[in-house]
Amino acid sequence: MKLTCDEATTICDKTQYGEATLWEKIKLNFHLVLCKNCRLYSKQNKLITKCINGHEHNINEACNCLNEKEKHEIEKELETHS
Amino acid sequence: MSSTKKNTLNPTKWVHLHADYLFNYTISRINNHDLAKDLVQDTFFAGLKAKENFKGLASERTWLISILKRKIIDHYRKINSVKGKAEVKMNFYSDGEREGEWIEERVPNSWGNEAEKIIENEELGNALDKCIDNLPEKYALVFKMKTMQHFETEEICKELEITASNLWVIIHRARTQLRKCMEDNWFKN
Numbered sequence: 001m002k003l004t005c006d007e008a009t010t011i012c013d014k015t016q017y018g019e020a021t022l023w024e025k026i027k028l029n030f031h032l033v034l035c036k037n038c039r040l041y042s043k044q045n046k047l048i049t050k051c052i053n054g055h056e057h058n059i060n061e062a063c064n065c066l067n068e069k070e071k072h073e074i075e076k077e078l079e080t081h082s
Numbered sequence: 083m084s085s086t087k088k089n090t091l092n093p094t095k096w097v098h099l100h101a102d103y104l105f106n107y108t109i110s111r112i113n114n115h116d117l118a119k120d121l122v123q124d125t126f127f128a129g130l131k132a133k134e135n136f137k138g139l140a141s142e143r144t145w146l147i148s149i150l151k152r153k154i155i156d157h158y159r160k161i162n163s164v165k166g167k168a169e170v171k172m173n174f175y176s177d178g179e180r181e182g183e184w185i186e187e188r189v190p191n192s193w194g195n196e197a198e199k200i201i202e203n204e205e206l207g208n209a210l211d212k213c214i215d216n217l218p219e220k221y222a223l224v225f226k227m228k229t230m231q232h233f234e235t236e237e238i239c240k241e242l243e244i245t246a247s248n249l250w251v252i253i254h255r256a257r258t259q260l261r262k263c264m265e266d267n268w269f270k271n
Contacts, residue, residue, distance in 0.1 A: 006173075010250055017235075019235060044193060044264075044265075045261065048257070048264065
């Protein structure tokens with residue numbers, strides 16, 4: 001029943017993806033009642049998840065394709081190797 | 083339907099026919115433009131080298147994807163074996179009497195009451211992106227696949243040839259590191 005903070009926060013991370021088991025969640029909640037640090041972690045972890053889901057990430061904004069120049073470079077490289 | 087017709091390879095048309103498809107496949111996993119480009123190029127090279135082994139049973143594209151998948155796993159293995167510099171700082175004691183407890187200077191501090199309200203803030207999102215970029219690559223890759231590309235756990239495990247418990251250790255390290263980074267760079271009062 002007893003978890004270390006390391007284990008408790010790992011379960012907390014799993015809950016962010018809805019992948020903790022019922023038993024894990026029971027153990028986590030038991031730990032959270034007793035541990036202020038992990039309660040804080042749990043709260044901030046949820047905030048981070050919310051923030052990631054709500055934010056348009058820079059990496060996704062850039063065009064996800066190869067431009068003609070890049071394709072041409074690959075073609076040239078391929079020619080020299082074949 | 084002719085079962086005798088075998089698929090053939092036509093390397094001079096690879097870039098034209100398959101570069102976009104392979105690149106999209108890669109970028110949806112790796113989320114890094116230059117790296118994805120290199121992996122696609124490596125895939126074509128490896129395909130050229132191995133073209134004698136092509137039996138014509140699968141389509142050209144399927145065959146190239148199978149090579150690419152291998153390249154992605156190899157890349158992951160490579161970054162996973164890089165130790166040192168960019169290693170995530172430990173957040174919990176890893177041995178001794180206090181094993182599993184928070185290390186004092188890594189204990190979460192309160193982010194203040196306004197933290198909930200500023201979640202929509204664009205700058206906050208950018209700060210978070212920066213923190214994600216600061217993760218060691220081996221953690222960032224798995225974290226992004228899981229959190230931003232929304233891959234199933236099972237799928238990531240299969241594609242990177244890791245176990246589910248490996249995956250959660252990685253997610254755990256990435257998240258504890260992110261939390262600390264956000265605290266130090268954004269929520270510090």
